[in-house]
Amino acid sequence: MAKVPRVIIIDPDRESAVELQKMLQLIGFEVLASAGYGVEAFTLALQLRPDLVLLRVEEPLVRPIQTLVKLNDGMPDLPIIVYSTEANIRLMRQSMVGGASDYLQEPLTEEELESSILRVLERKEREMARRRGELEDPVPQGTIVTVFGAKGGIGKTTIASNLAVALAMDAHQTVALVDMDTRFGDVAITMDIPVERSIADLARNLHNIDRVTLRDYLVEHESGVRILPAPTRPSDWRNLTAAHIRDVVDVLAQTHDFVVLDTPGTFNEIVAAAIEVGTIILLITTLDMASIKDTVLALEMLHERFGNDEERIKVILNRSGMDTGVREKDVERTLDSPLWWKIPQDPEVMKAGQLGRPIVMSRPNSKAAVEMREIARALAGIRNRNRAAKGSGLGRLIRPLFKRSA
Ligand SMILES: Nc1ncnc2c1ncn2[C@@H]1O[C@H](COP(=O)(O)OP(=O)(O)OP(=O)(O)O)[C@@H](O)[C@H]1O
Numbered sequence: 001m002a003k004v005p006r007v008i009i010i011d012p013d014r015e016s017a018v019e020l021q022k023m024l025q026l027i028g029f030e031v032l033a034s035a036g037y038g039v040e041a042f043t044l045a046l047q048l049r050p051d052l053v054l055l056r057v058e059e060p061l062v063r064p065i066q067t068l069v070k071l072n073d074g075m076p077d078l079p080i081i082v083y084s085t086e087a088n089i090r091l092m093r094q095s096m097v098g099g100a101s102d103y104l105q106e107p108l109t110e111e112e113l114e115s116s117i118l119r120v121l122e123r124k125e126r127e128m129a130r131r132r133g134e135l136e137d138p139v140p141q142g143t144i145v146t147v148f149g150a151k152g153g154i155g156k157t158t159i160a161s162n163l164a165v166a167l168a169m170d171a172h173q174t175v176a177l178v179d180m181d182t183r184f185g186d187v188a189i190t191m192d193i194p195v196e197r198s199i200a201d202l203a204r205n206l207h208n209i210d211r212v213t214l215r216d217y218l219v220e221h222e223s224g225v226r227i228l229p230a231p232t233r234p235s236d237w238r239n240l241t242a243a244h245i246r247d248v249v250d251v252l253a254q255t256h257d258f259v260v261l262d263t264p265g266t267f268n269e270i271v272a273a274a275i276e277v278g279t280i281i282l283l284i285t286t287l288d289m290a291s292i293k294d295t296v297l298a299l300e301m302l303h304e305r306f307g308n309d310e311e312r313i314k315v316i317l318n319r320s321g322m323d324t325g326v327r328e329k330d331v332e333r334t335l336d337s338p339l340w341w342k343i344p345q346d347p348e349v350m351k352a353g354q355l356g357r358p359i360v361m362s363r364p365n366s367k368a369a370v371e372m373r374e375i376a377r378a379l380a381g382i383r384n385r386n387r388a389a390k391g392s393g394l395g396r397l398i399r400p401l402f403k404r405s406a
């Protein structure tokens with residue numbers, strides 16, 4: 001955004017308007033003026049033509065919402081961010097229906113305000129560019145699930161494979177599973193599929209691939225999941241760059257509802273690219289001290305390099321219930337991050353692994369399979385009323401996810 005965004009504030013509380021003005025100036029926005037509701041607000045917006053309006057909405061809603069609707073009707077391209085001391089659904093809903101671009105609850109922080117304004121303005125810029133025909137037609141984009149962990153042998157491949165299968169079979173999604181394990185690449189063994197072509201071949205030929213020829217590089221598993229295996233020779237990874245990874249995932253995400261990425265227990269530029277492109281990062285940990293210590297470091301690294309986004313980075317405790325001397329209730333405190341899900345220790349997992357059949361297929365009702373199927377359903381946005389209503393530990397864990405989509 002080249003020029004400094006110009007903002008007007010609509011807030012009948014003068015003191016609050018002055019405070020907000022100071023905050024906006026501090027983070028580098030220009031405040032043109034402030035006004036109360038009604039005619040004053042409308043006239044000011046019409047005269048000054050700001051880039052954005054910040055509007056206070058409080059009970060009773062009639063006047064603020066009337067102002068919001070009028071502004072939106074008269075200047076439909078003018079983004080309006082609503083802020084309020086309240087956070088009730090009725091107020092939010094009325095604001096959204098009235099045309100608000102975002103909703104912030106007080107007390108406002110500088111970071112929150114800045115990121116909201118920038119996001120809203122960027123969206124508007126994209127919209128304007130599209131209208132001018134400067135942007136290509138939008139392409140569909142599936143959800144990319146990156147399964148990551150700081151250590152080897154903690155269940156990343158097990159979870160990636162089973163989630164992929166459960167997304168396909170339980171949640172009826174189209175799914176691609178990509179083996180990005182630059183060291184061992186065992187998705188093909190876990191899923192018992194032959195490897196003829198790998199991610200390295202696809203990356204090499206990407207320039208002449210279309211939706212039909214893409215299928216030739218994927219092995220279709222009996223569950224319906226399409227698998228892109230790792231190269232059988234680890235040296236083939238040498239020619240792959242982060243840009244290849246981005247391109248491959250991009251192509252797959254245009255043709256599948258979900259793309260699940262399995263990664264190795266180390267960090268390198270391929271893994272960094274897999275994390276960067278992930279819509280959601282599932283960070284796997286186990287109960288032993290070494291794994292938790294490494295997970296603390298991994299979280300720090302993720303926050304530093306990719307931002308601290310609780311919606312995007314979800315921690316999963318695998319093999320829970322194992323007797324390791326570490327108490328589960330201490331894990332969240334040590335990680336300083338909530339556990340999104342727990343997958344129990346289950347001897348059936350290993351048996352399924354030896355058979356080359358994911359446990360969600362061979363033993364769909366075993367303890368671990370049930371949880372992995374639930375995770376897949378949650379990722380696909382399918383609500384499980386029974387569990388959430390029971391008030392179980394799991395219900396408590398999954399409810400925050402549904403709160404947003406409800
Ligand atoms: N919930 C579980 N209960 C019992 N065993 C499990 C569970 N999850 C994984 N395992 C077992 O742990 C072992 C390691 O799992 P997996 O290969 O998925 O780990 P990984 O993190 O992908 O390892 P690597 O880093 O070597 O790729 C396997 O034998 C698997 O069967």
Ligand SMILES: [Mg+2]
Pocket residue numbers: 156157158181186262263264
């Ligand atoms: Mg693995």
